[in-house]
Amino acid sequence: MTTPPPYPPPPGGPPPYGSYGPPGGYPQQPPRKKSNAGIIVGIVAAVFVLCGMGGCVAFLVSTSDSDDADATFSQPTTSIQAEIGPDPASPGQPSQPPAASVRDGKFEFTVVAVDPPVPVVGDDFLQETAQGEFIVVHLTIGNTSKEAQSYSSDDQKLVDTQNREYTPDSGADLIINGESAWFTEINPGNAIQVALAYDVSPGTVPAKLEVHDSFLSDGATIALR
8 A cells, every 4th residue: 555645734834844854952152251350350459559568668768768868957957056156246246355354463454345446435525536446445453452552544555466565545545434444543352444445557456455553563464365
């Protein structure tokens, strides 16, 4: 008996099973890409670590530089002070000479100050003008003996750095001190204060004062520099 052929499929319908072949499996999935998140996190962490280390290094360097700067700045202060020493006398102010007290005979002489040179002494009503300029030396004279002794300003000599000698200007001395201090008697234990004006050429530098209790005494020397 002959088997009849299969019926043809209706138009537009699926072909019979035998014409398609067996059904295929699922398509193979593409390989998954590796994530870069871990690498990025690692890089960021490394950057922070490096920045932190850089900040520490910068801080240490800055601190070291600051310490060095402080040490360098504070060092010259001592040397500057050592070079400057005590404050010098202000211009126009009397200067205090060294070794200012000596004795001669019955008197003790103490130099109080030496004024800067001036061309005129006195006031608007009574004054004396120097040929050059006046150097005024302020003295205290005390009688250390048991007897009265006469004092005279003419016995006191100024000596400059060129070893030239000067006697006080009597007119200037009278204006500054009055007659009683220019020539007077000093009793035991008493003392007077006088100012001796010496008329010198401009630029003269006083070196010492030679003092006497009388014109016959040996005298004593007071350094003015």
